[in-house]
Amino acid sequence: MDATAADQRPIRCLVAKVGLDGHDRGAHVVSRAFRDAGFEVVFTGLHRSPDEVVRAAVQEDVDVVGISILSGAHETLVPQILAGLAEAGVLDETLVLVGGIVPEEDREALREAGVARVFGPGTSLASVVDFVREHVER
Amino acid sequence: MSGDLAAAVRDGDERALARAITVLENHGEGYRDLVADLYPAGGRARVVGVTGSPGAGKSTLVDSLVGTLSERGERVAVLAVDPASPFSGGAVLGDRVRMHGADAFVRSMSARGAAGGLAAATADAVTALDAAGFDWVLVETVGAGQSEVDVVRVADTVAVLVPPDSGDDVQMLKAGILEIADVFVVNKADLDGADRTVRELRRVVERRTGDWDPPVVETVATTGEGVSALLNALTSHRDAADDQHRARHLAAVRAALDRAVDEQVRETVAAAGGVEALADRVAAGDGDPASVVESVLEGPTERRRQP
Numbered sequence: 001m002d003a004t005a006a007d008q009r010p011i012r013c014l015v016a017k018v019g020l021d022g023h024d025r026g027a028h029v030v031s032r033a034f035r036d037a038g039f040e041v042v043f044t045g046l047h048r049s050p051d052e053v054v055r056a057a058v059q060e061d062v063d064v065v066g067i068s069i070l071s072g073a074h075e076t077l078v079p080q081i082l083a084g085l086a087e088a089g090v091l092d093e094t095l096v097l098v099g100g101i102v103p104e105e106d107r108e109a110l111r112e113a114g115v116a117r118v119f120g121p122g123t124s125l126a127s128v129v130d131f132v133r134e135h136v137e138r
Numbered sequence: 139m140s141g142d143l144a145a146a147v148r149d150g151d152e153r154a155l156a157r158a159i160t161v162l163e164n165h166g167e168g169y170r171d172l173v174a175d176l177y178p179a180g181g182r183a184r185v186v187g188v189t190g191s192p193g194a195g196k197s198t199l200v201d202s203l204v205g206t207l208s209e210r211g212e213r214v215a216v217l218a219v220d221p222a223s224p225f226s227g228g229a230v231l232g233d234r235v236r237m238h239g240a241d242a243f244v245r246s247m248s249a250r251g252a253a254g255g256l257a258a259a260t261a262d263a264v265t266a267l268d269a270a271g272f273d274w275v276l277v278e279t280v281g282a283g284q285s286e287v288d289v290v291r292v293a294d295t296v297a298v299l300v301p302p303d304s305g306d307d308v309q310m311l312k313a314g315i316l317e318i319a320d321v322f323v324v325n326k327a328d329l330d331g332a333d334r335t336v337r338e339l340r341r342v343v344e345r346r347t348g349d350w351d352p353p354v355v356e357t358v359a360t361t362g363e364g365v366s367a368l369l370n371a372l373t374s375h376r377d378a379a380d381d382q383h384r385a386r387h388l389a390a391v392r393a394a395l396d397r398a399v400d401e402q403v404r405e406t407v408a409a410a411g412g413v414e415a416l417a418d419r420v421a422a423g424d425g426d427p428a429s430v431v432e433s434v435l436e437g438p439t440e441r442r443r444q445p
Contacts, residue, residue: 010228012160036223036228040229043231043234058152059243060156060245060246
């Protein structure tokens with residue numbers, strides 16, 4: 001019975017807006033797509049600090065942290081979140097995604113720092129959902 | 139293993155607490171032992187339910203309460219329940235959006251199809267938060283209509299938010315959510331119609347019989363106005379209603395027993411091959427449905443005693 005319960009467990013995602021970035025349409029659209037895929041999505045709302053995002057990820061015990069960022073501050077803010085997740089001891093078991101405007105030349109550094117995937121403009125919602133389903137360890 | 143997790147929860151480890159709530163929510167591995175290990179550590183927290191219609195300002199008020207309580211040095215946890223999509227089973231849990239009150243443990247829960255305004259696991263999650271040593275546990279229900287009243291079985295004190303200018307006397311008399319209020323909160327009290335709503339609620343209160351007359355408190359959650367008065371009202375209710383508190387605790391225990399009985403019966407039946415297998419036995423002339431079930435439940439006792 002325990003095994004079955006574990007299989008049925010919904011994927012939990014945190015969708016986070018961090019820093020001085022007021023563009024939340026993308027975060028809303030992705031949250032909705034996740035909901036429609038059967039995931040439980042915790043949305044942080046706008047203007048969160050990296051610490052607040054980390055604390056929310058820990059308290060909500062999420063499988064996925066999706067960071068939406070269109071302000072250009074990804075080089076500063078995303079590593080801070082990754083460091084916080086590592087410090088809290090949850091980075092290894094958390095799938096960290098970044099969505100928004102991230103120049104191609106910055107992506108490799110984010111991936112090396114622990115971001116599983118950067119999704120840019122034109123990404124299909126289905127591909128994000130599929131990526132999460134494939135990569136969340138159940 | 140659940141013993142370690144429970145011990146870490148009691149030590150106030152946030153990550154362990156978060157894990158534990160996940161186990162409770164999913165009835166994951168070690169669920170029953172975890173509840174057993176957490177249960178005796180609780181009983182200290184003041185559990186306050188916050189309910190009201192969608193948009194009444196529940197999350198904002200909870201945030202404001204968290205801020206005021208934290209300033210007083212109290213440790214606060216919030217359980218915020220939102221509805222699940224009936225189509226996908228997924229949910230967008232958006233209560234954190236309104237919560238900026240820095241220092242609280244906030245956990246969002248999907249109601250996962252439960253209809254009473256809470257999730258099935260909310261009571262267990264409260265047990266975990268209580269065991270973790272929080273002074274206050276604030277339980278925010280889904281945006282409730284008139285029948286989402288499960289929160290009374292979980293909370294010591296229930297605050298019902300009533301928006302200004304909401305309906306006439308007749309509406310006020312309706313059973314359900316208004317009946318469960320220990321404290322009425324007219325939030326957004328700076329809006330037109332607040333005075334009228336306060337007057338109507340006071341009339342409702344006058345007509346109620348019982349030991350406790352629910353006070354009607356006006357708040358403006360966005361500015362924090364009236365929040366101290368609300369905390370005083372919540373505290374006096376909790377202090378005055380100790381008997382009621384005990385009665386509710388017993389009701390909560392009974393509800394937990396009911397759930398445990400349901401579950402264990404279902405598991406026993408599942409272990410015997412499930413309803414399909416029993417249906418085959420009935421079809422094969424093994425007896426009528428009731429006696430087939432009876433034979434399963436009476437079945438080898440040793441097996442049922444195993445964890």
